[in-house]
Amino acid sequence: MTEARANDRSDFEGLPDDGTAESFPRRKTRVEVDVIGQTPRGPWSDVPDSLWNDWRWQQRNRLRTAEDLAKVITLTDGERRAIEATAGAFRMALTPYYATLMDPQDPDCPVRAQAIPREVELDKVPGDLADPLGEERFMPVPGITHRYPDRVLFYVTHNCPVYCRHCTRKRKVSDPTSAANHDQLEIGLDYIRKHEEVRDVLVSGGDPLTLSDDRLCELLGALREIPHVEVIRLCTRNPVTLPQRFTPELIDRLANFHPLFVHTHFNSPRECTPEAARCLRALADRGLNVANQMVLLRGVNDDARLIRETNVWLLRQRCRPYYLFQADLAEGISHFRVPVQQGLDILRALRGPVSGMAVPTYVIDAPGGGGKIPLVPDYIESRDEEKVVFTNWKGDRYEYPSK
Ligand code: SF4
Numbered sequence: 001m002t003e004a005r006a007n008d009r010s011d012f013e014g015l016p017d018d019g020t021a022e023s024f025p026r027r028k029t030r031v032e033v034d035v036i037g038q039t040p041r042g043p044w045s046d047v048p049d050s051l052w053n054d055w056r057w058q059q060r061n062r063l064r065t066a067e068d069l070a071k072v073i074t075l076t077d078g079e080r081r082a083i084e085a086t087a088g089a090f091r092m093a094l095t096p097y098y099a100t101l102m103d104p105q106d107p108d109c110p111v112r113a114q115a116i117p118r119e120v121e122l123d124k125v126p127g128d129l130a131d132p133l134g135e136e137r138f139m140p141v142p143g144i145t146h147r148y149p150d151r152v153l154f155y156v157t158h159n160c161p162v163y164c165r166h167c168t169r170k171r172k173v174s175d176p177t178s179a180a181n182h183d184q185l186e187i188g189l190d191y192i193r194k195h196e197e198v199r200d201v202l203v204s205g206g207d208p209l210t211l212s213d214d215r216l217c218e219l220l221g222a223l224r225e226i227p228h229v230e231v232i233r234l235c236t237r238n239p240v241t242l243p244q245r246f247t248p249e250l251i252d253r254l255a256n257f258h259p260l261f262v263h264t265h266f267n268s269p270r271e272c273t274p275e276a277a278r279c280l281r282a283l284a285d286r287g288l289n290v291a292n293q294m295v296l297l298r299g300v301n302d303d304a305r306l307i308r309e310t311n312v313w314l315l316r317q318r319c320r321p322y323y324l325f326q327a328d329l330a331e332g333i334s335h336f337r338v339p340v341q342q343g344l345d346i347l348r349a350l351r352g353p354v355s356g357m358a359v360p361t362y363v364i365d366a367p368g369g370g371g372k373i374p375l376v377p378d379y380i381e382s383r384d385e386e387k388v389v390f391t392n393w394k395g396d397r398y399e400y401p402s403k
Helices: 002-006 055-060 066-070 077-086 110-115 182-194 213-224 248-257 274-285 304-316 340-350
Strands: 144-148 151-155 200-204 231-235 260-264 289-296 319-326 361-366 371-374 380-383 387-391 397-401
Touching (some): 066 077, 213 248, 248 260, 274 304, 304 319, 304 340
Parallel strands (some): 231 260, 319 361
Antiparallel strands (some): 361 371
């Protein structure tokens, strides 16, 4: 992808160089280059743009079997076994677009790690929880999690374009028996109407963008009519897995429900494509504030350099790095977990070399439903009645009076 863009003549503006300084084409800025071109389409190179950019085509042509995948990547024996073995527990599906982000030859590719099952998913380790955040425990009516006083999570679908192997809601996402039917959605809306303390609703799932435009807008419209609902948040990984889903028509319609925020989930520089950049900018242009909720994952982004690269790219697309989540205790994701101390070291390495805008809040969602707890590297060396001694991002020591 990067190579394709680097060789693109559109990196330059103006006429070919005729030897004079004045006529040498202006090199485009990084911000301009981010949105140029397209990700190479691999085995779909013959698919016309009109189909490739049609989210329905992408959904219809999702890869669901080892045979489908074998046309795109060289599967390992372990991956083949895992696809079969995990099908009953948490099925596999990925859009052709997301599949093209994978390295066909590298089983350790960070996109592949997020999308292709591994046999370790079947291992349960001590401490694993089916419902790691206690969402069902705080569920007054089906589909509504009401944990904090002023906000609720509204579960509106069990479907996603790609089933992320590290998903915290594996217990119900992708499972048709957990579908949020019309009656359940009405019950959820009714609960929100009756609870005037709810001023903020997170529309989640699954991925709410798997609903049709009409169904999604109907739901957002019903929420917007509730006088005490101030903020609506749309939690979607579509900018990463299916950016084509955000058509200009849909974005126009979404802009009717402001203040509407979008929470998305980029984890790796490999996901930072021209298609994703165009999607994020189109959302920002219509006033949809997009924030990123990254999950710290072993083998995907457990390196400050990768997180920094992703986050500065996100800022260029006007998407704010919001949270860096410690992976929770969901069953079957122990292979993704990074020790907390390593997470703290990563966060410390982030602060300083880049602006604080690119440094997310590192949080752990307390097991069982305790809510988010920020994890902050310890910059304080000592403190007494007289002074606090701390170190800055370079490790230099400073003192400040205690009172
Ligand atoms: S998009 Fe979100 S809800 Fe869907 S599988 Fe991925 S992490 Fe889970």
